[in-house]
Amino acid sequence: MSSTSSEYVQKITKRSEDFAAWYNDVVLGAQLADYSPVRGMMVYRPYGYAIWENIQKLLDARFKATGVVNAYFPLLIPESLLRKEAEHVEGFNPQVAWVTHGGNEELEERLAVRPTSEAIIMQMYSKWVQSYRDLPILINQWNSVVRWELHTRLFLRTAEFLWQEGHTLHASAEEATERTLLMLEVYRSFLEEDLAIPVIPGRKTPSERFPGAAETYTVEALMGDGRALQSATSHDFADHFAKAFDITFLDKDGERKYGYTTSWGLSTRTIGGIIMVHGDDSGLIIPPKVAPIQVVVVPIWRSEEDKQKVLEHIDRIKEVLGDSFRLHIDLSEEKTPGWKFNEWELKGVPVRLEVGPRDVANSAVVLVRRDNRDKSQVPLNDLVVRLQQTLADIQQSLFDRAKQFRDEHTFECESVAQMLEVLDNKRGFIYAGWCGSDECEAAVKEETRATIRVVPLAQPEDPGTCIRCGNKAQVKVYFARAY
């Protein structure tokens, strides 16, 4: 929307002034997404969807490296299937969109638009598995799910969202637990290495478990406003679903046994995470590994004569760069270079190359980093190597900066009063002891609106005392207010 782009660049609320308004301005202004006429559902615009495509490519490769294959299961799930696992249906029922009519007929049984696919997939696994030789089954699917939400926020909470859901079936409880933890590690490394988002891997407390799970693991990240974002989850179901769906197999020892299942998912929420972890007052900063455009070229000229020279120089740059980078050359003539700088900064392109008459004369370009605005002239001959180095450096710097922010916004507290003081002023993670009781967990939530985000896998020898009751703590946990 070139005709309005000059306006939107200026209309971004400052991040420091109003984080929520800034977030919406950036999402809409950078054309990542838009509201739709369907209540609670959003449109993923091409620039936002391109980030998701890059996420899919990188994460899918990580899945496949662990033996996972993709498949696709029906969108609609008969109510009776959803009801087979008691906790599961109880957890999701209030969020289900129901199909009651097909064509002109009323259905005998209503169908849920999938809120998640355990039920339909487990039903198929019970049909497919006969013997231990059929195990493990390691299937993932990329799709969308619908969960009826009243209070929505672009990318972070919508009535429909895109995600992947992996579902595995194993011959033993140990193997299922191992897979659950393996996928947690896949998410951790993906989030940290590809999205430059530092995360804390660990367990959810029983009260925060996925409906039907024996154990839910999470990778938890801290956003730029000091609130937490659950960035992916991995669930160990033990034999709960296998029993509900009668998934049995003939084991090596000739006995018929129940299988053990897991599921694990990451959604387009993580795009919200990218925005909130890396963005600044000028807009988005997208980590190079998932940036739809890694390098944007902006030409600068005053005279027609210069224009010709600059365009020829850009042709040489194109040739030198080949397809080593995701490159965009902004030749639009109705905008000034200054506007273009603002626009591509808003869109978070990691590197900008400015090409003016002086650069033509020097057979060089001016390279500007989005993350720290460092500017340097680079000879054309060095450009490929310099861009590779710079993109790698930006990727690492974004991670380091986010990690430093998180460390500076993680506070060890010893009382609920101290915790409240931190939450209201400094904001961030509260690292504290917990006795393990539901009562203390619920009381802290009630008093502070902060929940236990994660019980980290890495625990100190002595977890100290419970922040709420003062009794001996079982574990150290991270509390935070969360998205």
Added chain:
Amino acid sequence: MSSTSSEYVQKITKRSEDFAAWYNDVVLGAQLADYSPVRGMMVYRPYGYAIWENIQKLLDARFKATGVVNAYFPLLIPESLLRKEAEHVEGFNPQVAWVTHGGNEELEERLAVRPTSEAIIMQMYSKWVQSYRDLPILINQWNSVVRWELHTRLFLRTAEFLWQEGHTLHASAEEATERTLLMLEVYRSFLEEDLAIPVIPGRKTPSERFPGAAETYTVEALMGDGRALQSATSHDFADHFAKAFDITFLDKDGERKYGYTTSWGLSTRTIGGIIMVHGDDSGLIIPPKVAPIQVVVVPIWRSEEDKQKVLEHIDRIKEVLGDSFRLHIDLSEEKTPGWKFNEWELKGVPVRLEVGPRDVANSAVVLVRRDNRDKSQVPLNDLVVRLQQTLADIQQSLFDRAKQFRDEHTFECESVAQMLEVLDNKRGFIYAGWCGSDECEAAVKEETRATIRVVPLAQPEDPGTCIRCGNKAQVKVYFARAY
């Protein structure tokens, strides 16, 4: 399902005896897909879905080469939006699945599970477009759609299927028509070059147009039983949707004008096409470019000593091949080599490499082609080049064979009686003149159950006389009974 695989290999009905039964046996036996507990909906199993992933990769690259970008629009569409274009709603209404409840509340307006996305996308375009500078918009989405079907067949007709739908918006009628034809050509080249399926590109008759289209184009293929399959369509909407959704823009001349739109789609039906065009009595034959496994290695040994040597030889083969091919090495020990041959033939893997003690001695492998069963010994040193040549040759041979079959099953007819004779005995395409009247088209359909599949773009100078009324023909067309 190794425990049952020995059975299913033997249970494939012969293609020549019962084409429909053969088709189902192959789809289920090769584990491409399965029935689900949801009426009319199927499960895409990993092996079938992997074909779709390869189709997506190749077709998506062809789209992007023409400037198309991907996005994602909501799954659910308010009824009022669907009603905006009169023909469109009339065409799809009988097939819509309706969501009437969200969570525990009844919705004020029911929502259609998208049968296609023109309505929701046009609504967004009307919001996004202000000026000619915003045009064209070239967006595609990969998703699933739901169309309530009573009579279903795996891959060919199901209540939910996977597809892509492209939707473009242009400043002029000419540009929209050009895009419609460009995408038709993308489909033609994709189907012929990547899926090895020869197609006839052309128009649909007015009675077979997509609801709301000014012109529908199709690429039509002939299946192995002589029935036709519409393999992709491209629709020119003129300004029909722009008027219904009030999509206007300020043109260069300062006037406000309606836009012109197109849409175009290809679905998982084409996997049915691959099966029915290339398969034989032994099962699938998958064109190398989309085969999930291009090369399967089957070891052969009798003694433990041989086994050791063969496995070492296979390690050398793996090293030589690197990741130049989609390779699978079948080391399972509970099946004989003979069973494996049958199983991988059923699964349509283009090339099999047999590795026995004699091959170890010769530093070679035995290469067997799936399409013609040609067998030859290949020295390890030549293997990469030979495989590249062989896969390219199989790809071409499959196309040539299918084209020859189609040519041999295309009959020029001059009367409906002659046409019936051909349809009942030889089967295939009927190439004949048509006067252009709805009456003749309907009468032929009534009398023969064959429809006009396509009015080919390439027309002879003199189309002769109408096959039904004997008047001067306007065009030559292809009739066929179709899926």
